[in-house]
Amino acid sequence: MGSREKFDEELREIYRMLMEMGDIAVSSISSAMEAVEKLDEEKAKVALQNNQKSFELMRGIEDKCTELLMLQAPVAGDLRRIITAMKVSIDLNRIVRYAKNISTLALDMVKEREGHFKKLVGLKGMKKTTIEMIEKAMKALFEKDKSLALEVYEEEKDVDALYEQIFRELITYMVEDNRKITRGVRYLLAGRYLERIADHACNIAEGAIYVATGERISPE
Amino acid sequence: MSSEIEIEDLNAWFGEKHVLKDVSMEMEKNRITAIIGPSGCGKTTLIRCINRMHETVPEARVEGRILLNELDVYQEDPVSIRSRIGMVFQRPNPFPTMSVSENAVAGLKLRGTRDRSVLAEKAKEVLMAVGLWDEVRNELNKPGTSLSGGQQQRLCIARALAVEPEVILMDEPCSALDPVSTMRIEDLIYRLRENYTIIIVTHNMQQAARISDRTAFLYMGELIEYGPTKRLFEKPENELTERYISGRFG
Amino acid sequence: MEKFRLVTAAFAISLAALALALFTQLLTSSLPAVERFGLTFLFDTIWDPVMEVFGALPFVYGTLVTSLIALLIAVPLSIGAAVFLTQYVPTRTSYLLSFLIEIIAAIPSVVIGLWGIFVLIPFMRDPLGTFLVECLGFIPLFQGPVFGPSIMTGAIILAIMIIPIITSITKDAINTTPELQREGLVALGSTRWEVITKIILPYARPGIIGGVMLGLGRAVGETMAITMVIGNTPSIPASLLAPGDTLASVIANQFSEATSAIHTSALIELGLILFVITVVINICARLILRREVARE
Ligand SMILES: Nc1ncnc2c1ncn2[C@@H]1O[C@H](COP(=O)(O)OP(=O)(O)O)[C@@H](O)[C@H]1O
Numbered sequence: 001m002g003s004r005e006k007f008d009e010e011l012r013e014i015y016r017m018l019m020e021m022g023d024i025a026v027s028s029i030s031s032a033m034e035a036v037e038k039l040d041e042e043k044a045k046v047a048l049q050n051n052q053k054s055f056e057l058m059r060g061i062e063d064k065c066t067e068l069l070m071l072q073a074p075v076a077g078d079l080r081r082i083i084t085a086m087k088v089s090i091d092l093n094r095i096v097r098y099a100k101n102i103s104t105l106a107l108d109m110v111k112e113r114e115g116h117f118k119k120l121v122g123l124k125g126m127k128k129t130t131i132e133m134i135e136k137a138m139k140a141l142f143e144k145d146k147s148l149a150l151e152v153y154e155e156e157k158d159v160d161a162l163y164e165q166i167f168r169e170l171i172t173y174m175v176e177d178n179r180k181i182t183r184g185v186r187y188l189l190a191g192r193y194l195e196r197i198a199d200h201a202c203n204i205a206e207g208a209i210y211v212a213t214g215e216r217i218s219p220e
Numbered sequence: 221m222s223s224e225i226e227i228e229d230l231n232a233w234f235g236e237k238h239v240l241k242d243v244s245m246e247m248e249k250n251r252i253t254a255i256i257g258p259s260g261c262g263k264t265t266l267i268r269c270i271n272r273m274h275e276t277v278p279e280a281r282v283e284g285r286i287l288l289n290e291l292d293v294y295q296e297d298p299v300s301i302r303s304r305i306g307m308v309f310q311r312p313n314p315f316p317t318m319s320v321s322e323n324a325v326a327g328l329k330l331r332g333t334r335d336r337s338v339l340a341e342k343a344k345e346v347l348m349a350v351g352l353w354d355e356v357r358n359e360l361n362k363p364g365t366s367l368s369g370g371q372q373q374r375l376c377i378a379r380a381l382a383v384e385p386e387v388i389l390m391d392e393p394c395s396a397l398d399p400v401s402t403m404r405i406e407d408l409i410y411r412l413r414e415n416y417t418i419i420i421v422t423h424n425m426q427q428a429a430r431i432s433d434r435t436a437f438l439y440m441g442e443l444i445e446y447g448p449t450k451r452l453f454e455k456p457e458n459e460l461t462e463r464y465i466s467g468r469f470g
Numbered sequence: 471m472e473k474f475r476l477v478t479a480a481f482a483i484s485l486a487a488l489a490l491a492l493f494t495q496l497l498t499s500s501l502p503a504v505e506r507f508g509l510t511f512l513f514d515t516i517w518d519p520v521m522e523v524f525g526a527l528p529f530v531y532g533t534l535v536t537s538l539i540a541l542l543i544a545v546p547l548s549i550g551a552a553v554f555l556t557q558y559v560p561t562r563t564s565y566l567l568s569f570l571i572e573i574i575a576a577i578p579s580v581v582i583g584l585w586g587i588f589v590l591i592p593f594m595r596d597p598l599g600t601f602l603v604e605c606l607g608f609i610p611l612f613q614g615p616v617f618g619p620s621i622m623t624g625a626i627i628l629a630i631m632i633i634p635i636i637t638s639i640t641k642d643a644i645n646t647t648p649e650l651q652r653e654g655l656v657a658l659g660s661t662r663w664e665v666i667t668k669i670i671l672p673y674a675r676p677g678i679i680g681g682v683m684l685g686l687g688r689a690v691g692e693t694m695a696i697t698m699v700i701g702n703t704p705s706i707p708a709s710l711l712a713p714g715d716t717l718a719s720v721i722a723n724q725f726s727e728a729t730s731a732i733h734t735s736a737l738i739e740l741g742l743i744l745f746v747i748t749v750v751i752n753i754c755a756r757l758i759l760r761r762e763v764a765r766e
């Protein structure tokens with residue numbers, strides 16, 4: 001095998017690992033949020049376990065990218081794909097960490113032995129949108145699709161709006177009844193984590209655009 | 221003083237063989253322009269057209285214009301053009317019959333400088349400029365060919381500098397050298413850009429990326445892409461450029 | 471393989487033996503003359519077969535002087551021609567011209583001798599000789615009267631014969647000048663003339679010297695053509711425009727009609743001297759070349 005074919009093979013492997021991380025991130029978010037919604041201890045543990053796997057994949061990608069940079073001195077599209085792979089793996093790993101944080105909130109709620117004092121419509125909406133964002137950003141990255149990546153930015157605005165809404169709503173609850181403060185803060189934190197996740201999805205979209213066109217666009 | 225070069229619709233032939241096709245580009249003052257491209261694409265021919273060395277080959281022919289600070293190179297005396305545009309070759313070629321210091325000032329002597337102290341002064345100046353002075357100050361009277369390959373190439377650069385050219389052309393100046401000598405020459409070239417306009421042909425893309433401000437990609441005698449080096453290596457506009465610089469040439 | 475080595479060794483040894491045999495043959499055959507005249511043979515200026523007085527000096531003089539003048543004429547012309555053919559004309563023209571020059575080398579020397587008799591000698595008599603006397607007559611070497619057949623005529627014939635050799639070897643030597651060196655100087659902004667004098671000729675020097683030596687060897691040994699134009703007079707004239715003789719031509723002229731044994735032996739001794747001169751030229755050539763190569 002020529003060194004160029006080996007290079008291409010390695011790069012494909014890196015992107016396969018990245019795809020796996022993307023799947024892990026999405027499943028972590030959905031398990032963590034399910035644990036919150038249904039106060040399900042088992043689901044929460046799934047997200048906790050994912051954390052380790054994701055970390056290992058991130059390290060693996062970092063090692064492989066370092067090796068390619070060192071040995072092959074890639075340029076142009078190759079260089080952009082490698083640099084982006086490293087950055088995206090960090091974003092995805094952060095996302096999994098936030099999902100883990102959400103799972104921890106769920107476990108805390110389970111320990112409190114109390115049901116939800118409200119329907120979690122806003123949080124569900126945020127979950128749905130962030131997952132969609134991650135999936136779109138990853139698709140944009142693989143298919144070098146700039147317009148798809150730009151949609152991710154649009155959706156981030158929806159997530160921010162939802163978070164703003166949840167924030168006001170919960171403040172009202174907590175001001176009215178101070179026994180709801182503990183649980184209210186937990187909801188608020190879950191929202192905050194989802195909002196952070198959406199930010200990272202935007203970073204991935206940014207990477208997708210860089211791979212596709214070499215442009216570096218800044219948020220806003 | 222350094223000057224800019226403007227090439228307009230340059231075509232060059234070896235006999236019937238058309239090796240440069242409608243090349244137009246500008247090389248900026250005090251900048252390093254790298255020319256890359258696969259072997260045989262016309263890189264050497266392109267720079268040899270600039271100092272009118274191409275036409276010294278039997279049967280070779282040039283059409284088009286090359287301007288050195290708006291002065292048409294092809295309307296001038298080639299000898300005077302060559303003293304304004306220096307050249308460094310692929311393999312170091314100090315003159316074997318001359319000593320180190322004689323080599324350094326060979327061009328000045330051609331121009332009629334006879335005063336020994338002036339020559340010695342200039343030899344020291346250019347040998348210092350290429351970082352060779354400390355290495356050879358005790359061997360100034362040895363033949364130029366007794367130095368190591370990397371030293372010989374720096375001596376050749378010194379020789380080109382001594383006639384105070386405005387532009388320096390370099391044809392793969394490191395291709396016959398080891399990595400350490402290569403690095404030294406790269407550092408030197410980078411420093412020289414303060415005072416000269418430099419055009420360097422290289423088959424080493426990392427080298428082009430490291431030292432040049434702008435890079436031109438030639439393919440089969442045509443200028444495919446020309447732009448700021450960083451841009452060209454990060455996001456080339458042309459598919460061919462991308463394939464060439466990332467080593468995927470069929 | 472071993473057999474092959476033996477065969478080649480046998481050839482090499484027999485060639486060396488041949489040269490040695492030739493030398494001893496010359497030596498023994500010339501012994502009577504050597505015994506009779508001793509060293510005076512070398513310095514005596516009179517050659518008179520009738521009186522049996524034999525002195526070699528006029529012929530040694532004639533050989534050396536004609537050869538040297540031939541070199542003086544041929545070397546600048548040949549180098550000029552070689553430089554012109556390699557540097558100034560397109561490849562095809564150069565080919566054609568070189569071919570014509572080399573043809574001269576292929577002309578039998580007797581034919582050149584005939585040309586000398588019918589063209590050069592009359593030319594020598596009229597415009598050239600008188601011209602030389604008029605312009606340079608104050609130098610004894612060029613004083614009158616003008617003869618057609620003369621040392622000068624012989625030298626010119628020799629020059630014509632060695633020009634192709636020196637030109638062709640010089641051309642080859644010039645063509646070995648590394649392109650990289652030549653271009654190095656051109657790129658520094660030098661004229662064509664500077665390239666020729668500073669790079670090409672210094673580089674070609676050992677080759678040129680080799681060619682000159684080869685030409686000298688040829689001139690010294692040349693017999694037929696020079697015999698036909700030199701005048702065959704065993705004397706050492708003050709003027710180059712007077713007739714003379716050379717070692718080779720006197721041997722050729724007198725050998726078949728030698729009247730006595732001592733005459734024959736004296737002629738053979740002349741042959742021995744010629745042999746020694748050519749060997750010395752050869753050794754000198756080698757020494758010079760070795761020094762030149764060591765200088766590189
Ligand atoms: N002296 C020459 N005579 C004929 N063809 C030549 C000569 N030098 C180069 N060429 C041809 O011209 C083309 C361009 O050569 P060159 O400029 O040396 O390419 P590069 O420097 O990019 O390798 C090549 O196809 C080469 O074969």
Ligand SMILES: [Mg+2]
Pocket residue numbers: 263264265391
């Ligand atoms: Mg080249």
